[in-house]
Amino acid sequence: MKKILIIFGVLSLLIFIRPALGLNSVQTNTESTTIVQADEETSERFIDEAIGGIKQFYQYTGFANATSGHLLMILIGIVFIYLGIKFDYEPLLLIPIGAGVIIGNIPFVAGNQTGIYETGSVLNYLYFGVVKGIYPPLIFLGIGAMTDFSSLIANPKLMLLGAAAQIGVFATFLGALYLGFNLPEAGAIGIIGGADGPTAIFLSSKLANGVNILADGTVVKNLIGPIAIAAYSYMALVPVIQPPLMRLLISKEDRKIRMKAPRAVSQKEKMLFPIIALILTTFISPSALPLLGMLFFGNLLKESGRTERLADTARTKLIDIVTILLGVTVGASTQADIFITKDSMLIFGLGAISFVIATMGGLLFAKFMNLFLKGEDRINPLIGAAGVSAVPDSARVVHAEALKSDPHNYLLMHAMAPNVSGVIGSAIAAGIILSFLG
């Protein structure tokens, strides 16, 4: 501390001694006035320049450029990180996104290739993977290599629950149309109801990317940021959104239904599943090929039993790398001047509604299915809520909720079936919307 004070003192002495001497000499020595004045002028110019430089530097700092929007978004980023750490809501997503939100909202002077929306900046290159829809299929590859479809193979009728939850997608689509979004934008917003981050990013990068031109000549809005943030934040909030709906719609007795254990599935069936499902689903909805192709390819790597190394990389290192890049860039894409608009607020509202509708669709369809099923074959309607994809969070929520009404009712395996079929269903829905509107 002493040293710093000494250095500071010496520096200030050096700076101020010259004008001080000059002033003294003005008073005492009249002969050398002209020279001294010149000296004074240079010193004044020096100070001016120094102050000017500091001012210019200040103009480049975040303090000069900060707006209330930036500060608000930084606060939101901190809240995301807080939620991820404190409440453990999908920390693998919320912490990268939260950090990204802070990164993206540091105020800066435009034109220096700093921001994520400036061509040539590093963040812009990383964001390329989002804009062009490169990251989502890679994530799907990892998800495929992680997912065990055996509960679905054992009980194929549970696939319908995954389809039922897609009502949320189409209902939100309609809601967005009513709110005045045009068709492609509404399609991209609707997919939030699929509760599947990668699918939402994929579809919005194809439909609402700020590049495509509509039939009437207007350019679509760039909604990738708001849609991705809405999808991921509601996915993280699944443990908050779903339980009240379950308690509302499913009676106490129904919640206690025990399902019989799924039959053992042979390795051959597991190997056949990705191949058959790939061919069937992509023949029906070819636009979903990047997503479904990679999903089932990843699953084949897992189940073939010969490519354990590739499967292992896909489900650990690869998906981690892509998640990091995706999280940070999606977070950074929320630059305040582009993000804080009326549209974003509408999207957030629609997203919440779509999650509610999707959950209700799944639950009610499960009750509907129970009308036709007898005895042991009856399903616990709670697993319908797992039809919204959000793997594996919604399945876990279902499991926890079932345990609350019957501490010996383990539904996790059963809930995984609608859960993974929800992933397939939302990818198919994305393909359909893309083929209608793309």
Added chain:
Amino acid sequence: MTPQILEIDQLSEGYIILITGLLIVFGSLIILSLFFKYGVPILLYVYKIITKGRDRKIKDIAIAADEKFTGEIAAAIATAIHLYLHEKHDTENAILTIKQARKLYSPWSSKIYGTQNRL
């Protein structure tokens, strides 16, 4: 007037997409589930017929034994492999410590006997 027409047009198209989309999603997952309910068992059955007798368990497969290959040879090979893999290297302690060696006093370079400081 035109924007309103456009809006209505959009909405009707929206309903079309809603209905067809839902139908297709349901349809495709129904097809998939039906296929797994009925198609896959058939496939597996057909596979069984095609590969009749070929898909046996390991314990059912008769060993075409080589008479000369006795248990001793197998044991010898196994031992050799074991020795090769495990005793290829001398195991050395990887921890290096520098011990302070205790020196006995020697006056040969002692500072006391320098040229400067005479006794």
